Amino acid sequence: MKKLIFLLTATSFSAHLFAYPISPRPLRKLIVESEYIVWARVLNVGSIKSTKKNENIWEKDFALIVITELLQGKLQTDTIRVYFCSGMICPAPGVLFKNEEALIFLDKREKMEGYEVHALSYGVKHGLNQDEYETYKSRIKEMQTILKTYNKKECSDMVLDWLVKCASEKCTRWEGIYELSPESDFMSYYDGDETTRKDIFLSSQHRKSLFTILLAIDTLNYSDMGLADITRGTNDSLLLDFLKSRLCRFNEESFWEAKSIMKRIVDLTDDNELKNILKKGDDLYFGYTDKEKEKIKKILSDFITNMKDKGLKQNLSSFDKNNV
Numbered sequence: 001m002k003k004l005i006f007l008l009t010a011t012s013f014s015a016h017l018f019a020y021p022i023s024p025r026p027l028r029k030l031i032v033e034s035e036y037i038v039w040a041r042v043l044n045v046g047s048i049k050s051t052k053k054n055e056n057i058w059e060k061d062f063a064l065i066v067i068t069e070l071l072q073g074k075l076q077t078d079t080i081r082v083y084f085c086s087g088m089i090c091p092a093p094g095v096l097f098k099n100e101e102a103l104i105f106l107d108k109r110e111k112m113e114g115y116e117v118h119a120l121s122y123g124v125k126h127g128l129n130q131d132e133y134e135t136y137k138s139r140i141k142e143m144q145t146i147l148k149t150y151n152k153k154e155c156s157d158m159v160l161d162w163l164v165k166c167a168s169e170k171c172t173r174w175e176g177i178y179e180l181s182p183e184s185d186f187m188s189y190y191d192g193d194e195t196t197r198k199d200i201f202l203s204s205q206h207r208k209s210l211f212t213i214l215l216a217i218d219t220l221n222y223s224d225m226g227l228a229d230i231t232r233g234t235n236d237s238l239l240l241d242f243l244k245s246r247l248c249r250f251n252e253e254s255f256w257e258a259k260s261i262m263k264r265i266v267d268l269t270d271d272n273e274l275k276n277i278l279k280k281g282d283d284l285y286f287g288y289t290d291k292e293k294e295k296i297k298k299i300l301s302d303f304i305t306n307m308k309d310k311g312l313k314q315n316l317s318s319f320d321k322n323n324v
Contacts, residue, residue: 021190022091024182025122027136027166027175028159031143034105034118036073039133040065042096043079061086062114063096065104071140073106081114082106092121102126103136132171139166139175163198164206167227168213177226184226199230207234214239220246225260236312240268244307252297255281262303270313277303 031037043064060083067078082104084093094117096102105123106115117123125136142162150156166176174185180199182188188195211231215238217224228239243265250258259281266274281299284292 021187022120022122023190023192024178024185024187025119026178027139027172028143028163028179030105030119030123031072031140032147034072034123035108036075036106036115037071037140038065038067038104038106039069039071039101039137040067040104041101042098045096045098061095063098065096068101069137071137072144083109083112083114083116088120093117094120094122094124096124097126100126101128101133103128103133128171135169135171139172160198160201160206164202164210167210167230173227174223177223177230181226181229184229185223202230207231211235211239215242217246219249220257220261222257222260225264228264236268240265240312243268247307248304250300252293252300255284255296255300258300265307265310268312269307269310271307271310273306274303274310277306 025033043066045061045063047061062081062083064079064081067075067080082096084095086093086095094104096104096117103125105118107118109116128136139162142165146156146158146162150158163176163180166172167180168176178185178188180202181197182191182195183197207230210227211234214224214227214231217227228243231239243261247258247261247265250261259278262274262278262281266278277299281296284296284299
């Protein structure tokens with residue numbers, strides 16, 4: 001029966017292999033793999049009318065972009081066409097929008113004119129302000145220098161320092177955290193590459209620095225949870241108190257982020273009562289109906305009420321003498 005359901009689902013896609021998330025591509029890998037990196041403005045977008053002779057449903061849309069700054073590769077012109085498929089859902093395409101400025105990672109299309117976004121949605125950084133772009137630009141230039149000197153040793157001190165720099169800035173946080181602690185992100189389930197937790201090579205100073213950054217975050221989001229995982233053991237009593245305080249700022253409308261904090265609190269306390277409350281929310285991620293929203297609201301309220309007097313599980317206390 002399960003096989004039948006799978007086959008019916010698969011055949012509903014014209015090309016079901018494209019209906020599966022690709023391996024996550026954080027910034028370092030984008031720099032290594034992409035032929036071109038540009039900061040550009042999108043002049044216009046359009047679509048190609050498919051013909052029987054030349055049909056490519058996966059790249060039927062295009063954007064005409066003017067390059068403001070070329071960060072990698074060599075191009076003969078500052079205005080190019082970038083092709084993509086806006087109709088894709090999973091994996092998400094590298095869509096471009098008229099009049100936006102974006103940081104784009106590109107490849108030349110094989111046997112066809114124009115360019116394509118590398119690694120689909122991972123290859124376009126939307127909505128960056130000038131300061132955020134400058135941060136990305138600095139990290140790109142630094143990694144390009146590292147790639148010339150570090151002889152492909154992925155866990156060299158230079159790479160670790162660079163990943164910590166990425167993790168330290170809000171706009172590039174995921175770019176660093178994903179490689180330091182890939183399992184902190186559920187998308188690592190779809191990663192076809194061999195993933196290694198590079199945070200095992202971090203120095204105590206690296207961890208203390210990232211822990212200080214974590215404690216300064218006012219409103220946590222999902223990607224920030226990687227910081228909590230990386231800095232575990234630095235001062236777990238303070239970490240637990242911090243997570244509790246931040247959870248109190250969430251409501252049922254942001255249960256996705258709240259649930260990720262609840263999970264870390266359960267891990268730190270190993271409390272059965274909190275485990276049972278958290279388990280009730282396993283099938284209630286989004287709360288589309290009013291009934292589900294009320295259930296989520298109660299789960300969150302019960303968790304916050306019951307977590308107040310919960311302390312660390314005993315076998316974590318050995319690290320608590322380390323103060324930051």
